[in-house]
Amino acid sequence: MINIKIPANTTVLVNAFYTSHNPSVYEDPFTIKPERFLDEHGAVVAPGHPARHNSAGLSFGSGMRSCIGKNLANTRIFLFLTSILQKFTVLPVGKLPDRDVRNYKLVALLRPPSVSAKFIRRQ
Numbered sequence: 001m002i003n004i005k006i007p008a009n010t011t012v013l014v015n016a017f018y019t020s021h022n023p024s025v026y027e028d029p030f031t032i033k034p035e036r037f038l039d040e041h042g043a044v045v046a047p048g049h050p051a052r053h054n055s056a057g058l059s060f061g062s063g064m065r066s067c068i069g070k071n072l073a074n075t076r077i078f079l080f081l082t083s084i085l086q087k088f089t090v091l092p093v094g095k096l097p098d099r100d101v102r103n104y105k106l107v108a109l110l111r112p113p114s115v116s117a118k119f120i121r122r123q
Contacts, residue, residue, distance in 0.1 A: 017101075017110055030102065088119040 006012060021029040026036065039045050060067035060074075067073070084090070097113035104112050 021101075030100065084119075087122055089122060090117050090119055092116070093118050 020026075023029050026033075037045055060070035093116040097115060101110065101112070104110050
């Protein structure tokens with residue numbers, strides 16, 4: 001851990017993309033490998049495990065100033081997505097765009113291309 005003093009009233013921006021694609025932390029960082037975060041029994045490693053030190057996601061901030069609703073939001077997002085996927089088959093409309101994030105257009109944020117989808121109710 002690096003200890004740096006930041007002057008009062010300084011705006012700090014975190015590069016969340018880099019923290020999750022850092023080649024010094026993850027071998028082959030642009031390949032999706034969920035097993036990076038699993039122990040030898042297939043269970044998710046504990047929060048203090050080195051594999052999770054920057055995998056928590058920074059959508060809700062970090063440290064003392066992180067969002068107090070982070071846990072509630074994460075569980076709601078999970079429940080929302082799983083309920084959609086239980087009730088619908090989600091298919092792309094047309095050809096999917098390139099999935100390699102290194103080819104995404106960089107504006108103020110890294111913006112992936114748009115994707116259209118159709119939702120088919122499951123029987």
